[in-house]
Amino acid sequence: MKMKINQELLGQITSDLGLDRPFVKGQKIIIRDCWHFSTDGNAVDAMFYDEDDFIVGMNRIYTTVRCYRVIILAFSLMDTHIHFVLYGKFDDCNRFIHDYVRRTSWYMSVRRSEKHKFENVPINCQTVSDDYYLKVVICYVIKNAPVGGISYNALDYPWSSGPLYFRRPGLWSSPHWSDNLGNLAGTDGIGVGQLRQILKTRILPDENVPMAGSIVFPGFYTAFKIVEKLFKSCKSFNYFMCVSKEDDVDSRGGTISHLTVPMQEMRQHKSEVCRELFGVSNVKTLNMQQRLKLARTLRSRYNSSLKQIIRLCGLVYDEVKDYFT
Numbered sequence: 001m002k003m004k005i006n007q008e009l010l011g012q013i014t015s016d017l018g019l020d021r022p023f024v025k026g027q028k029i030i031i032r033d034c035w036h037f038s039t040d041g042n043a044v045d046a047m048f049y050d051e052d053d054f055i056v057g058m059n060r061i062y063t064t065v066r067c068y069r070v071i072i073l074a075f076s077l078m079d080t081h082i083h084f085v086l087y088g089k090f091d092d093c094n095r096f097i098h099d100y101v102r103r104t105s106w107y108m109s110v111r112r113s114e115k116h117k118f119e120n121v122p123i124n125c126q127t128v129s130d131d132y133y134l135k136v137v138i139c140y141v142i143k144n145a146p147v148g149g150i151s152y153n154a155l156d157y158p159w160s161s162g163p164l165y166f167r168r169p170g171l172w173s174s175p176h177w178s179d180n181l182g183n184l185a186g187t188d189g190i191g192v193g194q195l196r197q198i199l200k201t202r203i204l205p206d207e208n209v210p211m212a213g214s215i216v217f218p219g220f221y222t223a224f225k226i227v228e229k230l231f232k233s234c235k236s237f238n239y240f241m242c243v244s245k246e247d248d249v250d251s252r253g254g255t256i257s258h259l260t261v262p263m264q265e266m267r268q269h270k271s272e273v274c275r276e277l278f279g280v281s282n283v284k285t286l287n288m289q290q291r292l293k294l295a296r297t298l299r300s301r302y303n304s305s306l307k308q309i310i311r312l313c314g315l316v317y318d319e320v321k322d323y324f325t
Helices: 007-016 051-065 090-112 131-142 192-199 224-231 234-243 246-250 263-278 288-301 306-312 317-324
Strands: 034-039 071-077 082-087 123-127
Touching: 007 071, 007 082, 034 090, 034 131, 051 071, 051 090, 071 131, 071 224, 082 090, 082 131, 090 123, 131 224, 131 234, 131 246, 224 234, 263 288, 263 306, 288 306, 288 317, 306 317
Parallel strands: none
Antiparallel strands: 034 082, 034 123, 071 082
16 A cells, blocks of 8 residues: 655655664764644643544544645644644645644534634644654654543554554554555545545545545555654664653643643533532533633642633633632
8 A cells, every 4th residue: 555645755754854874872863854743732622522523633634734745754633732743844844734723623613613713722833853852752742642641552542643653464463454554445435525525625535545444544644664764673662652751842842731630531520510510511501700610619629720721611711810810
């Protein structure tokens, strides 16, 4: 199966990521045109509410990236934010991530009537300047779900590129798609109109897009073989999976959110406290004073950031933050 990745960029990436240079222990290799993009996890209560949102979000990566001169090395979709490690010129990568957020916002306005929800979501970017940090940030992105309290093995979290790397085919422990990539269900028997509906796009998809269930196979648009060349061995990959941590990313100027109580649990607590205080579970039915009371109660009971609690209660942080000082 041929990956749908810009072939011209693939011809440049070997040199730009230092893959053509010998590895010398203790020496970092300077690389070019590599970036870590993420959205602010404190800016909204959710980017993806349920499994359907995540499935559409995964397919949106494919329909968006094919419009740009960008190579995806790693990614993770979390319920409140996203991470992408990208190769390409900054302008191309920046336009891709903004377009992905814009399309996600449009989807939310159609499905959930939440118009312009992500219009002002901060998008953070870090320059990845050496091969060591590239390995660290790739593993950090892959580990983001379990670190955030989601009960998945990092290599099996379904809404990320984690399941792609160093997976040996043919054994019982391998994902079903890794046995033979050629056996993935293609789209030859699916009409163009039906495929456009599945992928939520008006653009003509590629011929015979490989599907893993209802999701475009992520290996079709993620350069996982390049990542394997970067690490050189599964042993090296496992080492960086163990040593990479949030502080390593934050020290480079990142703004990665970390909550003691995972966001999914906070939504459940919000509904429970809302019913306890006001007899309803939908925040949209509350007035301003009730929402402020809900936010104060959540803050007193749970170890979560003030900004996240305010967003959960349907309030605007800059307008009400002084009420909590």
